Structure formats: structure tokens, C-alpha cells
Amino acid sequence: MTTTLKQRLQEDLTAAIKGRDELRSSTLRLTLSAVTTEEVAGKSARELSDDEVLKVIAREAKKRREAAEAFAQGGRAEQAERERAEGEVLAEYLPQQLSDEELSAIVADAVREATAGGAEGPRAMGAVMKIANPRIAGRAEGGRVAAEVKRQLAGA
Secondary structure: OOOOHHHHHHHHHHHHHHOOOHHHHHHHHHHHHHHHHHHHOOOOOOOOOHHHHHHHHHHHHHHHHHHHHHHHHOOOHHHHHHHHHHHHHHHOOOOOOOOHHHHHHHHHHHHHHHHHOOOOOHHHHHHHHHHHHHHHOOOOOHHHHHHHHHHHHHHO
16 A cells, blocks of 8 residues: 555654654644644545645745745844755655746746637736646746746747
8 A cells, every 4th residue: 555645744753753853853743733734624624635735745845935034034044044944854745846947848838838729918827827737736836837927928
């Protein structure tokens, strides 16, 4: 039987606690807590799929990046470093991020498809995002994707 991503997080948490790795154990504990919160949100409790767990991990990683930036700007280097370290722990569970070139190529294909389908102007943005997002599937942040789509549509 294959282990789910949630099981892997729980096993890694146990190993981190046994290894007295405070940073890793607290990061994984918070992430599992976010997964559990997501599972009980809504009308009925349910088990999250690996894709849904990945989305939770990506959201948590984004929070760490934003907090690290805020701490760094506020002159609190120690806290910023801690947030970055937590983000690195979470990055181990996320798919490899797309390079700018890979992202650009996927968006270019999506722009071609959307404009061939008759989409133009501001409406093209939604059409391109709809085509590009499934192909990107968590390997690039939404803001990065949207910025690249805007850049390519402006040049089109």
C-alpha cells in the first residue's frame, strides 16, 4: 500500500520529535494542524486527497515566505531566518517549482490556444489561466503565473 502525503508528514513528524529536531517538528505539527483544519472545514469532515494536502502545504509555505519578508523589512532578521528555515522544510514536500523559462513556455502555449479559441483583451486572461493552471499544477505560485500571463498578453 502506498503511503499518503499526510501519512508521510505524520511519520516525518514522529521522526523529528524522536530526533529532537525542534524546527522540523514544530513546522510539521503546524502543517498537520492546517491539514486537519481543512478536513473539518465545511459541512462534513473528510479525508483530504494528496492534491488537497499539497495545496495546504503550498499555502503554508507561502505564509512562511511572506512572514520572512515582513520580518526582514521590519529589521527582525532572526525571525525572518526562522520563517525561511520553516519554508525550506515545507519545500521538501512540494513538487519541484518551474523555472521562469518553463513557466513562460507553458503560458505561451496557453496564450496560443486561448487566442486561437477567439479570446482577446481582458477576457483572454481568464481563458489563458484556465488552460495554464492544470498544466502548472502547484509547480508555480498563482501570482507568478498571473504576472507571466499579463506580460505575454500585453506583448501579444
